[in-house]
Amino acid sequence: MSRALEQPSSDYLLSHSPTETDRLVLQARLYDPITEQVLRQAGIRPGMRVLDVGCGAGDVSFLAAGIVGPTGAVTGVDAAADVLEVARSRAAARRRSRPGALGSLRFERMTLPDITLEEPVDAVIGRLVLGHLPDPVAALRLLSGLVRPGGLILFQDFDNFPLRVEPPTPLAGAVLEAIAEALTVGGTSLGAGARLYSVFHRAGLPPVGLSATTPMGGVEDATVLPLVVQTYRALSRMALPGNSGAEERERTIGDVDTLLHRVREELTEEPATVIMPTAVTAWCRTPDPAGGAPTR
């Protein structure tokens, strides 16, 4: 990698406070098994050189590093300096507890579209980043120039439309509604994941693979409810304008410090599952002038 820019970061809605970084790590706990499975399915293999764009606190880079092993190399890049510090210190802690496990892994500050590499990589990957970019098609086109011919481009984003509680309950339902509304008002596309297929096509990179997995969980799940409450907390701090029903909904939701406890009580009395955003992944192979059909 040849440069690290001093640009102010990005349009990322939930900018990187320590609380938001903790939330990203909690979210990763829920989605990492899905991401790892699809990285392997799409063709990430030992020995590969991988670029993880919008790496945040490093979770996807850690997954990739675990797959490519000591003969491969992973570079995580992000626009935000503070979250990269978190990624670096998490990597150092992992290296201390399992020396050699991460192989060559480094984190660098770079902001799309200003990403340049000294040499092409075998794969560019990213989770929950394309949907935050003003022009994901242009970003994909640009990133494809960083991958060797016949290499892999893979992005994962959320489709937030499934977000609901089944059967509906008043408190958890109000929280999920508030989250969806805050994301919309904040400019996040709720359907970014489902739109990946079209984004890849418009970038001239027809996907060779698509997958969609929706996690869900009830009161016994260690991650789902804390993640929902932490997401609500992060978004409610932003004081985004709400609709006419927002005040009544806020009264229903009440004090955020006791919210997790009350949601747990509600879902204990009324067994119901929270259906989380679907993780949609699309991947393609970069054109190979030497010919040959793209492989899955």
Ligand SMILES: C[S@@+](CC[C@H](N)C(=O)[O-])C[C@H]1O[C@@H](n2cnc3c(N)ncnc32)[C@H](O)[C@@H]1O
């Ligand atoms: C929702 S977080 C996802 C982090 C990580 N990929 C994960 O799944 O845990 C989105 C990340 O993309 C970064 N980001 C947003 N726009 C960017 C840009 N233009 N260039 C580089 N990073 C960007 C943000 O700083 C943030 O860390």
